Amino acid sequence: MSFTKTLRGLTTVSFWAADLEAAKKWYAELLGITPYFERPGYAEFRIGDYQHELGLIDSRYAPGGMTGPASGAVVYWHVDDVTATFEKLLSMGAKEYEPPTERGEGFITASVVDPFGNILGIMYNQHYLEVLDSTRKD
Template identity: 70%
Template sequence: MLRGFATQTFFAADHEAAKKWYTALTGIPPYFERPGYAEFRLGDYQHELGIIDSKYAPAQAGKGPGGAITYWHVDNIQAGLEKLLGLGATVFEPVTERGHGFVTASVVDPFGNILGIMYNPHYVEVLNANNK
């Protein structure tokens, strides 16, 4: 039933500032925009990250970090964390060794969203197998 990651969405009260922040983080502008919505395609599989004006958030959405954390694969966890912190994010969970080569960290972006990063050897295996 679950076939793959489609779109991760983050809400931001200052949509324009969030769009600029994620453009600085990713190094690319959104590929798709509508008023109050910007979408980036990222990484090896062009996964989507949507930035949505928080006025469109579901009524039951909380006002702070919480819920599930999506981890984006990075090749260098420390360099990724340093870049995020340099852009104004704050540590949610520091670099954590999970065993068997898995390493995670997460931050809260300046807009209150949790962004996870991870070195994931399984991701690398799949990527290498698909590139043969």
């Protein structure tokens, strides 16, 4: 029996866009950075405390069945202020998917559908902050 962890951590979240150039511009404005890696049909941002990857992929390369209305898993990114981030996303043309909702002490979620049809989840997560704090060296 192996003791290898099956899911070791988030590496890349991929979002699809029919207009990749517009998606790159939209996410660059949201994140305040430009993609660190690009090739035809693909752009990648490194974001957050752990430098996770957010990949934007031309929807021509999407696996079958991935086009159409927003659906599937929701990946939540930690933010310090859910309401302010939610309002910023709406002001940038995203559509409400789920309004800010308290899920228990220290946990608030919300999600939007970006202008390209992807669900973008945001969350204030106390556990995330505790883990981050435990990894910092004094």
